[in-house]
Amino acid sequence: MEEIIIKKDQIASIRSIELVTDYLENYKYDTLLSYLKDIHNADIAEILKNLDPVLRLSLLNIIDKNFDPEILTYLNESLREEIIETLDIKQLASNAKTLDIDDAVDLVEDLEEKDQNIFLENLDKAERVLIEEGLNFPEDSAGRLMQRQFVAVDENWNVGQAIDYLRGNKENLPEDFYDIYLINNKEVKGIVPLGRLMGSKREIELNSLINKDLRLIDANTDQEDVALLFNKYGLVSAPVINDQKKIIGSITVDDVVEVIEEEREEDILKLGGVDHDDLYESVISTTKSRISWLIVNLMTAVVASIVIGLFEAAIEKVVALAILMPIVASMGANAGTQTLTVAVRAIAVKELTTSNAIKIITKETLIGGINGIIFAIIISLISIYWFDNLLLGLIIGLAMILNLLIAGFSGIVIPLVLDKLKIDPALASAVILTTITDVFGFLSFLGLATLFLI
Numbered sequence: 001m002e003e004i005i006i007k008k009d010q011i012a013s014i015r016s017i018e019l020v021t022d023y024l025e026n027y028k029y030d031t032l033l034s035y036l037k038d039i040h041n042a043d044i045a046e047i048l049k050n051l052d053p054v055l056r057l058s059l060l061n062i063i064d065k066n067f068d069p070e071i072l073t074y075l076n077e078s079l080r081e082e083i084i085e086t087l088d089i090k091q092l093a094s095n096a097k098t099l100d101i102d103d104a105v106d107l108v109e110d111l112e113e114k115d116q117n118i119f120l121e122n123l124d125k126a127e128r129v130l131i132e133e134g135l136n137f138p139e140d141s142a143g144r145l146m147q148r149q150f151v152a153v154d155e156n157w158n159v160g161q162a163i164d165y166l167r168g169n170k171e172n173l174p175e176d177f178y179d180i181y182l183i184n185n186k187e188v189k190g191i192v193p194l195g196r197l198m199g200s201k202r203e204i205e206l207n208s209l210i211n212k213d214l215r216l217i218d219a220n221t222d223q224e225d226v227a228l229l230f231n232k233y234g235l236v237s238a239p240v241i242n243d244q245k246k247i248i249g250s251i252t253v254d255d256v257v258e259v260i261e262e263e264r265e266e267d268i269l270k271l272g273g274v275d276h277d278d279l280y281e282s283v284i285s286t287t288k289s290r291i292s293w294l295i296v297n298l299m300t301a302v303v304a305s306i307v308i309g310l311f312e313a314a315i316e317k318v319v320a321l322a323i324l325m326p327i328v329a330s331m332g333a334n335a336g337t338q339t340l341t342v343a344v345r346a347i348a349v350k351e352l353t354t355s356n357a358i359k360i361i362t363k364e365t366l367i368g369g370i371n372g373i374i375f376a377i378i379i380s381l382i383s384i385y386w387f388d389n390l391l392l393g394l395i396i397g398l399a400m401i402l403n404l405l406i407a408g409f410s411g412i413v414i415p416l417v418l419d420k421l422k423i424d425p426a427l428a429s430a431v432i433l434t435t436i437t438d439v440f441g442f443l444s445f446l447g448l449a450t451l452f453l454i
Contacts, residue, residue, distance in 0.1 A: 016039065016043060016046075016047060017046075017047050017050050017051070019035065020032065020035070020036075020047050020051065020055075020059065021051065021052075021055060023035065024051075024055045024058050024059060025055070029062055032059075032062065033062070033063070033066075036063065041068055041070045041071045041074065042074045044068075044071050045071045045072075045074035045075050046074070047059075048060075048071070048075065048079070048083065049075065049079060056083075057086060060083060060086045060087065061086075064086075064087060064088060064091065065091060066095070067087060067091070067092065067095060068095060068098075069092055069095055069096045069099050069103075069104075069107055070098075070099055070103065072084070072107055073103045073106060073107065077110065080110060081110065084110075084111065084115070089111075089115050089118045089119050089122075090118060090122050092119065093118070093119045093120075093121075093122035093123055094122060096119075096123065097123075097124070097127070100147055100149075101127070101130050101131060101134060101147060101148040101149075102134070102144070102145055102146060102147050102148075102255060104127070104131050104134075105131055105134035105135060105144055106144070108120065108131055108135065109135060109139070109144075120132065130148050134146075134148075137219055137220065138220060140222060140223045140224075141219065141220050141221060141222060141223060142217045142218065142219050142220070142221040142222075142223065142226050142240050142251060143219035143220065143240065143248075143249075144223070145223050145226065145251055145255050145259065146219070146240040146248070146249030146250060146251050146255075147174060147249055147250050147251070147252065147255070148248075148249050149172075149173070149174035149250075150174060150177065150181060150239065150247070150249065150250035151166070151173060151174070151177050151179075151180045151181065152180070152181040152182075152183045152188075152247060153165055153180060153181075153182060153183070153206070154182070154183065154184070155182035155183060155184050155189045155190060155206065155207060156205075156206075156207075157182075157205075157206050158202065158203055158204060158205050158206060159197060159200045159201060159202050159203070159204045159205075159206065159209075160202030160203065162180060162192075162197060162206060163197070163198075163202070174250075176252070176254075177194065177237070177250075177252070178193065178194055178236040178237045178252065178253075179191045179192065179193055179194060179236065179237045180192045180193075180194060180197060180206075181239050181247060181250075182206055182207065182210065183247060186246040186247055187245055187246060187247070188214065188216060188239045188241065188247050189210075189214075190206070190207060190210030190211070190214060191210060191211050191214060191239070192206055192209045192210055192211070193209075193211065193236075196209050197209065213233070215229065215233060215235060215238050216238070216239055216240075216241050216245075217229065217238050217239070217240050217241070217251060218240075218241060218243075219240050219241065219242055219248060219249070223259045223263075224259070224263050224348070226238075226251060226256065226259065227256050227259045227260050227263065228349060228350060230251075230253060230256045231256075231260075231349075235253065236252065236253045237250055237251065237252045237253065238250070238251050263348070266426070296431055297431060297434075300431060300434065300435040300438070301438075303435060303438075303439060304329070304435070304438040304439055304442060307439050307442045307443050307446075308325070308442050308446070310446075311442075311446035311447070311449075311450060314446060314449055314450045314453075314454050315446070317454055318392075318449065318453060318454065320383075320386075320387045320389070320392060321445070321446060321449055324379075324383060324392075324396050324445070325441070325442055325445050325446060327379060327396070327400075328396065328399045328400055328403050328441040328442070328444070328445045329403070329437060329438045329441035329442055330441075331375060331400060331403065331404065331441075332403035332404060332406065332407040332437030332438070332440070332441045333407070333433070333434050333437045333438065333441075335368060335371055335404050335407040335408065335411070335437075336406075336407035336408070336410055336411040336433045336434075336436075336437050337411070337430070337433065338411070339364045339367075339368070339407065339408055339410075339411025339412055340411040340412075340414065340415060340429050340430065340433055343360075343364075343411060343412045343414075343415045343416070343425070343429075344415050344425050344426050344429060346360075347415055347416070347419050347425055348426075352412075352416070357416055360412055361409065361412050361413060361416075364408045364409070364411060364412040365405060365408045365409045365412075366408070367408055368404045368405045368406070368407050368408020368409065368411075369401065369404065369405045369408070371404050371408075372400055372401035372402070372403070372404030372405055373401055375400055375404070376396075376397035376398065376400040376401045377397065379393075379396055379397060379400055380393040380394060380396060380397035381393065383396050383397075391452060391453055392449070392453060395445065395448045395449050395452060395453060396445060398444075398448060399441065399444040399445035399448055402440070402444045403437060403440055403441040403444055403445075406436065406437065406440050407433075407437050410432075410433055410436050410437070411433060414429050414432050414433055414436075415429045418432075
């Protein structure tokens with residue numbers, strides 16, 4: 001077995017991709033299959049991402065019958081769909097027996113309805129029922145995220161009884177677990193960490209080992225709120241309950257790490273006006289997904305141009321205005337984006353709320369004003385030296401202060417307002433902010449120049 005050394009910024013070894021490419025190009029299929037048996041499914045997914053499309057198809061044809069569905073859980077949505085189209089759904093279902101229920105639900109929900117039916121029909125009845133139950137929960141909810149296997153024992157047991165139960169029911173235990181749930185009629189009464197259980201004498205009552213705080217998660221809770229709960233209280237697992245307060249599953253920290261990464265990636269893409277990761281989609285599909293926000297940006301740019309057009313006469317008389325006016329607008333946009341980025345993140349992690357909104361708005365506006373004064377002095381001195389015009393320097397300095405004040409204020413208020421309107425701040429804030437800073441930047445600079453310079 002070849003040793004794979006993980007280096008900085010290198011999750012899947014480049015060497016692995018080179019080896020697989022060589023095996024495929026030279027028809028060394030037996031060697032390829034032997035090599036793939038010894039590496040993690042996450043690395044196989046990384047190899048699939050980086051292979052040439054033709055070689056990727058060749059690899060999929062070779063491993064089709066032995067394709068582990070877990071590989072799909074490490075791929076982004078567009079590439080996952082492309083790969084599923086090349087696989088036999090019946091064979092995929094047959095190979096899915098070892099897949100965790102939460103991963104199986106995630107896989108099935110991405111299939112087309114026809115393929116969903118074929119997949120489910122080729123599963124064992126017990127597994128099919130659990131997956132169908134998972135699909136009934138809202139998308140991106142705790143019900144979709146949870147694992148159906150968990151360890152629960154009677155709340156009146158002692159350590160010895162719990163240990164004997166664990167040893168005698170290995171086949172029914174989840175592969176990895178961190179806590180034991182104490183239940184009474186399927187209601188969770190306490191949580192005992194596994195380490196605390198194993199470090200106690202057999203006669204100790206489990207009730208005396210429970211964590212002080214009991215955190216239960218409703219199955220309909222949004223996965224983002226689940227991630228915040230885990231982060232806030234340092235949880236490694238938590239029981240999921242239904243409307244009757246009965247335990248139906250468990251969420252572990254490894255599931256939450258995936259959610260955090262997914263939400264982070266989603267917010268970054270939305271801040272750039274992109275709905276989803278389209279790296280592996282076709283040119284036409286990618287163009288269609290991006291064009292809507294580009295149209296919005298075009299319209300906002302037209303609005304800014306209209307404002308400039310109102311001062312056409314002033315610009316013709318003082319050419320320096322045309323040279324300097326982009327500075328005011330761009331500084332406002334950049335300063336506002338800084339505030340906006342912090343605000344969107346704070347709203348996402350529930351750090352920015354109505355209770356502290358006034359304080360934060362005041363702070364960010366004040367920061368905008370201070371930055372405005374600093375850069376006003378700098379740009380004023382540059383303008384005076386450049387154009388030998390004291391009044392022009394004072395005007396652009398004043399416009400800089402005003403626009404950075406507006407940028408600081410808008411950068412925090414816009415995402416707050418959008419959040420109240422149930423509109424995703426990450427998706428819509430940037431284009432609104434840029435419009436405001438551009439329009440106000442041009443308006444303040446050209447307006448002041450018209451009043452005092454011309």
